């Protein structure tokens with residue numbers, strides 16, 4: 220019964236049906252071709268400003284306004300979200316993987332899907348990387 224309730228609350232958090240998000244489930248595998256994708260765009264300041272705005276609406280609630288993973292919802296999540304201000308946090312992930320996750324979601328995160336233009340998704344990848352303290 221307890222696990223059923225947990226399952227329901229995960230569903231409400233927006234886990235997609237293809238990826239039932241048991242807290243201890245191994246992360247869904249990202250296809251190699253997607254992981255190898257390289258950012259084909261050079262986001263200009265206008266696109267970056269737009270990405271920043273969308274981040275505020277769709278992402279900051281979990282990942283935090285400065286990317287530290289301590290947004291209102293994110294702060295209470297298990298396992299804890301990564302702190303992107305730490306340069307080590309994303310060093311083992313490719314841009315393609317970040318793009319794939321932002322588009323398709325993963326585990327407890329719902330992706331942007333087709334609502335967001337490809338160009339804007341890449342701008343979000345650049346933005347997410349940009350949170351790391353130099």
Ligand code: HEC
Pocket residue numbers: 232246273274277278279280281282292293296300301317318320321325326327328329331343347
């Ligand atoms: C409901 C909370 C939530 C929201 C909203 C959310 N995410 Fe996530 N995000 C997560 C969780 C949880 C993970 C870890 C997923 C996993 O690996 O199981 C994650 C992972 C990621 C990753 C992969 C790197 C990492 O830290 O694991 C990126 C990139 C990312 N999110 C970007 C975004 C962007 C951009 C948005 C807004 C469009 C967004 N997220 C919205 C919860 C969220």
